Amino acid sequence: MWDGMLTGMMTGITTTLIPINIAMVLMGCFAGSFIGMLPGLGPITAVALMIPITYGLDPTTGMVLLAGVYYGAIFGGSTSSILINAPGEAATVATALDGYPLARQGYPGKALAIAAYASFSGGTIAVILLMFFAPMLASIATSFQSADYFALMLLGLTAVSAFAGRGGVLKALLMVVVGLMLSTVGTDQTSGIQRFTFGSLELLDGIEFLLLAMATFALTEALSIVLKRDASSDSLNPKMIGFKSLKVTKKEFKFILPTILRSSLLGFFVGVLPGAGATLGSFMAYGMERNLAPKEEQKKFGKGSLRGLAAPETGNNAASSGSFVPLLTLGIPGSGTTAVMLGALIAYGIEPGPRMFVERPDVFWGVIMSMYLGNVFLLILNLPLIPYFARLLAIPRTLMVPIILFFSLMGVYLVTFNDFDIQMMVFFCIAAMALRLMNFPMAPLLLGFILGGLMEDNLRRSLMIYDDSMAFMWERPITLGINLLTLFILLLPAARTLWERFRRSSPPEPGLP
Amino acid sequence: MTREKTGALVILLFSVAYGLLATKIPLSFLSEQEVFTARTMPYALAVAGIVLSLAIIILPTVDPEGKASLGEATKGMDWSTAILLVVLMLVFGLIMKWLGFILSSILFLLCGFRILGETRIRLMLFSAIPLVLALWCIMSLLLGVYIAPGEIFYQLGVL
Numbered sequence: 001m002w003d004g005m006l007t008g009m010m011t012g013i014t015t016t017l018i019p020i021n022i023a024m025v026l027m028g029c030f031a032g033s034f035i036g037m038l039p040g041l042g043p044i045t046a047v048a049l050m051i052p053i054t055y056g057l058d059p060t061t062g063m064v065l066l067a068g069v070y071y072g073a074i075f076g077g078s079t080s081s082i083l084i085n086a087p088g089e090a091a092t093v094a095t096a097l098d099g100y101p102l103a104r105q106g107y108p109g110k111a112l113a114i115a116a117y118a119s120f121s122g123g124t125i126a127v128i129l130l131m132f133f134a135p136m137l138a139s140i141a142t143s144f145q146s147a148d149y150f151a152l153m154l155l156g157l158t159a160v161s162a163f164a165g166r167g168g169v170l171k172a173l174l175m176v177v178v179g180l181m182l183s184t185v186g187t188d189q190t191s192g193i194q195r196f197t198f199g200s201l202e203l204l205d206g207i208e209f210l211l212l213a214m215a216t217f218a219l220t221e222a223l224s225i226v227l228k229r230d231a232s233s234d235s236l237n238p239k240m241i242g243f244k245s246l247k248v249t250k251k252e253f254k255f256i257l258p259t260i261l262r263s264s265l266l267g268f269f270v271g272v273l274p275g276a277g278a279t280l281g282s283f284m285a286y287g288m289e290r291n292l293a294p295k296e297e298q299k300k301f302g303k304g305s306l307r308g309l310a311a312p313e314t315g316n317n318a319a320s321s322g323s324f325v326p327l328l329t330l331g332i333p334g335s336g337t338t339a340v341m342l343g344a345l346i347a348y349g350i351e352p353g354p355r356m357f358v359e360r361p362d363v364f365w366g367v368i369m370s371m372y373l374g375n376v377f378l379l380i381l382n383l384p385l386i387p388y389f390a391r392l393l394a395i396p397r398t399l400m401v402p403i404i405l406f407f408s409l410m411g412v413y414l415v416t417f418n419d420f421d422i423q424m425m426v427f428f429c430i431a432a433m434a435l436r437l438m439n440f441p442m443a444p445l446l447l448g449f450i451l452g453g454l455m456e457d458n459l460r461r462s463l464m465i466y467d468d469s470m471a472f473m474w475e476r477p478i479t480l481g482i483n484l485l486t487l488f489i490l491l492l493p494a495a496r497t498l499w500e501r502f503r504r505s506s507p508p509e510p511g512l513p
Numbered sequence: 514m515t516r517e518k519t520g521a522l523v524i525l526l527f528s529v530a531y532g533l534l535a536t537k538i539p540l541s542f543l544s545e546q547e548v549f550t551a552r553t554m555p556y557a558l559a560v561a562g563i564v565l566s567l568a569i570i571i572l573p574t575v576d577p578e579g580k581a582s583l584g585e586a587t588k589g590m591d592w593s594t595a596i597l598l599v600v601l602m603l604v605f606g607l608i609m610k611w612l613g614f615i616l617s618s619i620l621f622l623l624c625g626f627r628i629l630g631e632t633r634i635r636l637m638l639f640s641a642i643p644l645v646l647a648l649w650c651i652m653s654l655l656l657g658v659y660i661a662p663g664e665i666f667y668q669l670g671v672l
Contacts, residue, residue: 056658168576170565170568170569170572171517171520171569171576171579173565174521174524174562174565174566174569177528177558177561177562177565178524178527178562180554180558181528181531181555181558181559181562184554184555184558188551190551191540191541191544191550191551193538193539193540193541193544193551194538194539195535195538195551195555196531196534196538196555219602223595223598223599226591226594226595226598226629227587227590227591227592227594227595228590228591229589229590229591396631397629398626398629398630398631399626399629399631399636399640401598401625401629402598402621402622402625402626402628402629403622403640403644405598405602405625406618406621406622406625406644409602409605409606409621410618410648413609414652414658414660417660417661419606419607419609419610420606422602422603422605422606422609423603423606423607425602426599426602426603426606429599429602430599433595434520434523435520437516437583437586437587438516438517438519438520438523438583439516439517439520439576439578439579439586440517440520440524456554459549459554460549463548463549464549468548468549
């Protein structure tokens with residue numbers, strides 16, 4: 001295994017150090033930071049917006065660019081969280097809890113610099129772990145059969161809902177089902193029968209994944225800025241951030257170092273879980289640090305604590321890198337953003353999974369090794385550029401929103417050159433907007449849509465192998481193990497609720513206040 | 514009714530319609546004998562959609578954010594601007610073929626800026642025109658992607 005890993009690393013290094021790939025890492029980090037910083041736009045939108053550009057590129061170069069955009073956008077999101085208390089997406093909400101108070105106390109530069117160092121450390125440590133864990137999991141996964149894949153996809157889809165917030169489990173599951181329903185539109189791969197096409201030629205190939213991603217994220221996020229009359233982008237005074245304000249003392253570094261190490265490990269392992277992603281990584285790291293902190297320090301959390309800022313920033317970056325493990329080794333996305341990236345990989349003609357480790361080591365190792373470079377670029381690029389980036393936040397929404405809409409529409413049109421797709425995007429945008437207003441999450445829908453076709457294929461194949469019997473769900477030990485894990489994850493929220501009820505109903509022990 | 518129950522009701526109707534449409538998926542004589550047909554997955558999904566949406570409707574709402582009614586949650590929203598932007602996007606899709614990429618895109622951006630309340634004509638023009646031309650140059654000249662000119666140019670005899 002070690003020999004294979006060394007060879008793979010060499011392949012990755014040589015692939016990453018090609019000038020075009022270095023340029024793409026740089027461009028991805030820059031574009032991701034920029035898009036992620038704009039209020040309302042998160043990594044899913046950033047990655048979806050960049051996909052049309054990657055269609056003209058080599059798959060490795062395209063994936064390197066998309067990976068750069070992903071962690072760049074996570075980093076960019078923290079900038080808007082700290083400066084204007086407007087997290088671009090859920091993964092940077094926890095950053096705003098202590099980052100924004102720090103900025104208001106007159107330390108915006110320090111907060112941004114700590115966020116940059118924490119992101120860099122979290123990202124780099126997670127990539128080292130990714131390098132060891134991904135090949136290990138890939139080598140185990142080569143023995144996987146259709147039944148195991150079906151079970152894994154089931155696990156991925158249920159895990160998304162289990163990690164949804166309080167009361168969000170059923171809603172997330174329902175959105176997964178809606179996504180799966182949308183994936184059945186078009187021609188059935190095996191029988192060639194048309195399903196839900198209503199006689200339309202445009203729907204014969206099904207719904208374009210990019211179209212759905214753009215409509216459900218980029219368009220709806222731009223429209224929700226308009227609907228909520230969000231003026232946050234107009235309210236920033238960029239002059240408050242100068243180069244001198246970015247200084248972090250040695251004492252402060254020493255203070256946050258253990259937090260960074262702990263949060264990196266936690267973030268990575270949370271990211272590896274299918275469906276968990278950066279949001280859970282950041283909140284869990286924040287929660288862990290608050291619990292571990294001494295009582296005096298605990299009081300500072302939420303009011304500008306340095307540990308409270310470093311923990312979620314490290315956690316979300318580590319989890320972003322961790323979510324590449326199930327994507328690259330099993331072909332199962334760990335988060336909404338990696339679901340979009342899975343769609344891009346499939347569009348390139350690459351099937352992610354354990355075979356990719358053997359068949360396309362350039363893509364597999366190229367993406368991993370480019371992450372080192374990306375993390376360094378993010379630090380070098382973003383620290384000096386923070387004062388300038390902050391000025392971009394002052395672009396009025398009267399100009400920004402139509403430009404976002406234009407790029408989203410063009411992103412799809414310039415790939416398909418079909419004006420019917422623009423109409424369809426608007427239709428999906430209206431439906432997605434309505435669902436968002438009714439408090440239904442969109443990421444599970446996209447995850448369901450991406451996995452729908454693969455899931456149906458694997459279920460069909462498993463049934464064929466097992467003579468139309470569902471026994472494949474429990475006869476193979478691997479499948480049974482995965483299914484038990486799925487069951488556990490599904491029952492977890494109910495068990496948690498029952499435990500809370502039991503704790504509330506049990507009387508306090510005598511003698512205790 | 515809370516907004517999440519309203520949403521569940523909408524998806525329930527969608528799932529029922531999806532299930533009914535699934536019965537209309539054509540099957541060949543041979544495939545009808547199989548256990549797993551083109552209808553199997555849609556049937557399973559329709560049932561799952563109905564069960565889950567009914568569960569949300571019947572069970573009490575736990576999510577504090579989902580408890581507000583749709584009217585309360587959407588109160589004070591700028592509907593007129595959002596609707597105008599949606600109409601603009603639809604029109605953009607319709608005129609694209611006729612006016613071509615450059616003209617329709619510039620028009621889309623100018624109208625979009627105006628709908629959102631921008632009044633500085635120069636700023637609007639300096640934002641829209643270079644952006645569209647730059648994108649066109651990148652796609653056509655740099656990446657070699659052929660973007661067809663609008664029908665109008667052929668009809669007017671310009672091309």
